[in-house]
Amino acid sequence: MVQVNGIPTEVTLSSLEDFLRDQGYDKSRIAVGLNDRVVRKEDYASVILKEGDRVEILNFMGGGQGDPLMIGGHPFSSRFILGSGKYSLTLIKAAVENAGAQMITVALRRANVGGKENILDFIPPGVTLLPNTSGARTAEEAVKIARFARELGQGDFIKIEVIRDAKYLLPDNGETIRATEILAKENFIVMPYMYPDLNAARDLVSAGAACIMPLAAPIGSNRGLCARDFIRILIDEIDLPVIVDAGIGKPSQACEVMEMGAAAVMANTAIATAGNIPAMAEAFKKAIEAGRAAYLSGLGRVLDRGAAASSPLTGFLRDDSNTAESAGGGV
DSSP, rough: EETTTTEOOOEEEEEBBHHHHHOOOGGGGOOETTEEEOOOGGGGGOOOEEEETTEEEOOOTTTOOOOEEETTTTSEEEEEEEEETTOOOHHHHHHHHHTSSSSEEEEEEOOOOOOOOOOOGGGGGOOEEEEETTOOOOOHHHHHHHHHHHHHOSSSSSEEBBBTTTOOOOOOHHHHHHHHHHHHHHHHHHEEOOOOOHHHHHHHHHTSSSBBBBBBBSSTTTOOOOTTHHHHHHHHOOOBBBEEESSSSHHHHHHHHTTTTTTEEEEEEEHHHHSSHHHHHHHHHHHHHHHHHHHHHHOOOOOOEEEEEEOOOBBBBBTTSTTTTTTTTTO
8 A cells, every 4th residue: 555646546566667657657857756756767777665655746737726725735626625424324425525625634543343334435536545543532543543543544644633522522622732843753644633732832833733724713603704814824824735624604704714814625514414515515515615716806895984985986077086977875
């Protein structure tokens, strides 16, 4: 198993040149990285792929495709991360495809002999799995779950969730920071779920997090951007992707947080509890794309007071711009 552009891939452990040819790549039009090192084209035939290698294959793209979400050095064209809890397994594939998601969370649970259907059977190929540490109450429990996830062959991505509060399900930032530091040293790509606090976010950066994932509202509540002002502070001050997670209840709220400059949105309950799950997944996809486009375009300025006419107010009927008629007050 090797990682190809962040996706665990079964390959015959042969030369890099053989692999690229088998996959249909034109080596004159690509650049290849292996374990964070750029490989020269003349060396493709002599480089032998090994278990656990990380291969990055890049090419040029036209405008409009050059805005990838980068997490731990891995590019994603989708900025929508999908949660997998609360779904009927038969609806997961449709939700992922309609959402255009390239990453989906999965939780680890004890397996039963001859047990139930496996969620992996319903996730489309090519989607990066993001194991989470759901159920962990301490840093040590989160680390244990992360190591199990890696042993299952799901790569190096891990979403840290450490929650001791059983009523409000708020993340424990202190334990999350400890878990992040341990796992980052073990070369995990750590994506920590956290309560939106600037000092904790800075500590997560120092601990080696690949991004930060502040909640917008209590998990599963669908209450929207309750933590709007604190999320804005994190977006302004933290030099890692800020992925808003938990509490987003509507596509319009996902759009708003993307307009603020968030790097991505993760959603689960809002889609899983919708009347039409595939349609709601597509609505979130479009809202996130619209919000990102608006952010990149530069939002228009907002006046704190007064108004500004969109059409000239002088030179029509009267020269006195203070009259109701010249201001468009008459009908």
